[in-house]
Amino acid sequence: MKKTRKFLLVVVLTALTMFGLTIDAHAAKVPNYVITTDATYPPFDFQDKNNQYTGIDQEILKTIAKREGFTYTLKPMSFNAATQSVSSGQADGVIAGMSITDERKAVFDFGTPYYRSGIGWAVKKGSSIKSLSDLKDQTVAIKTGTSGADYALSIQKKYGFKVTYFNDSDTLYNDVINGNAQATFGDLPVIQYAVKNGTQLKVMNAKSPIQAGWYGFGVQKGKNAQLLKSFNKGFAAIKNDGTYDKIVAKYLGASAATFTGDKKANNSVIGILKANDSAFLKGLWQTLLLTIVAIILASVWGILLGVMGVSQNAGLRGLSTTLIYIFRGLPLMVLAFFIYIGLPSVIGMKIPAFTAGLVTLILNEGAYTGAFVRGGFEAVDRGQMEAARSLGLSYGKSMRKVIVPQGLKIMIPSFINQFIITLKDTSILSAIGILELTQTGSLIVSRNSQGFRVWAIVAVIYLIVITLLTWLSNWVEKRTRA
């Protein structure tokens, strides 16, 4: 018992130290900015075969940073999270193939527009759809928060189609290819790059982008003037000396395999595993770390909530019921966004994604744990407490010596169940950009378009971990019963 406690303590401390280190790492003299990006937006932003972030945006940014003498920490996440992180002050700048619009100008200050783009629309190769009017009663897949989505919505009434939303380009394309949706609207270069990459779509307006407009690098309005200045200065320079044109040509002119790895590596499960072993391992480690720390802290918090829930003090009981009600009621993803994106603008402090994710898990899983812990204590026969009290033991001693040990035994199956749910719930935190197993899968798929194989690999890894976790739990359960 003592040994396990010590072990848990070490795990928790290690984890906490790690957050501490990531928080303090920016104390250098050269300005270091936190830049967010959309992790799955080729050719502007995506991971190459070495799991490095690359693309037109990334090369522009890297070149400018080198020239202008600043460093940055890149935070890849979903497009929405990327922009909201900056508008809420969580991050300093965003470069994510973001179109400059009047609406966004209200929230962001943009650097010199760096790429002229426009909206394109595409259908499945071989589709019978010829024009926008053929979209009547069909479904159009759009990516949340993009100009393509805005445009599609603006003409939705006129052409009478339905829309379905996605956070990730690759899933979106597959939806069209599989026929769940019949068309998609998005940034023209992005769709063209995907098509060049072998995505089975046909671009309908390659020559005439709709609402042609510019991409911009954005910072929170009124903040980070220095960063913006550096960006503009550097951009003017690379535009003049031809570096910019080279970068664009490299991505729009090159074949996909240059960046995404050769066919052989992508056409078999083994090949994908080999090509991405370090990415999978890193993702798995993040998932495990999140799970283990969350399981421990959520259990502690949940037991506390449960003890409060059966307390003699009506105020504590009420508090416990309220906390359980709130955090069990909130969808995990809403809670994660609230903590990661909503809270920092109020408390004026950045919250690292990992910490935000961990707190989310603790609050949510802790609430479920609290509910079954309270139930477990209530399931212990009332006579046990009366007998303990009648001997002169205080309420606290009676709880510790008699009720809690019996209650915990009743709760063991619920705990095991909750551990497994916690492991699975970590995947939801990919939404705030934590590079855990699921997010790792998304990134790899966005590069190699091997959805079936990659997701099968990810699924099997989860099953293996869940099996191990179940074995471990059952072993612990047997030992406590003996």
Next chain:
Amino acid sequence: MTEAQNKVKVHVEKVNKSYGENHVLRDISIDIAANEVVVMIGPSGSGKSTFLRMLNQLETPDNGTIVVDGFDISDKSTDINKVRENIGMVFQNFNLFNNYTVLENIMLAPVELGKMDKAAAEKKARELLDVVNLADKADVSVNSLSGGQKQRIAIARALAMSPDVMLFDEPTSALDPEMVGDVLEVMKNLAGTGMTMIIVTHEMGFAKQVADRVVFFESGKIQESGTPEQIFNAPKNARLQEFLSKIMHA
């Protein structure tokens, strides 16, 4: 009567208790002397358990005074845990701690409350197991015991705190008939040692044999009390007469 017997152990004065509309105890007053064995009888729902549980504050009275062992337990500032150390209670359903062995059940309170160190507590526990004739059960789990054995362990557990007063709430009601005798035997021996005992029971034979006084509860009131001869052979109260005739014919 010796002087010690004159001493009042339990003093109850004008105690009332209601559960909502249900007025369960009405103006109860009674004094119980040291070394006295009092048996409480009465129909179901008459308030016997409520009365007994009030003597160690498992229930709180709405008003009135309860003094046990010189401590006014109806006074909020009294440390009830200290008072409870001197009042043993035995429940109808035994309530042995399921997460401990027999020996641990008996040792728990003395050790946790700092009355004895572990070694002394174990020695005492084994002595008590001898007293209740269950020395061979020291290390078994309580769930493997029969009802009669459980109740005798429960008595030993209460005695481990060396209480001055023992409360019994229908200690044999949940037992198979053949187990009842063993438990009553232990209680009879305990009465012989001079323990102050307050016992709720339907065992009229036991009451006749062991009780110094029998108290008849009905509708939340003490309707009549007296020696076993007075209560069983010459009941005055009409409800008591009716109650006795019912149980004699049962």
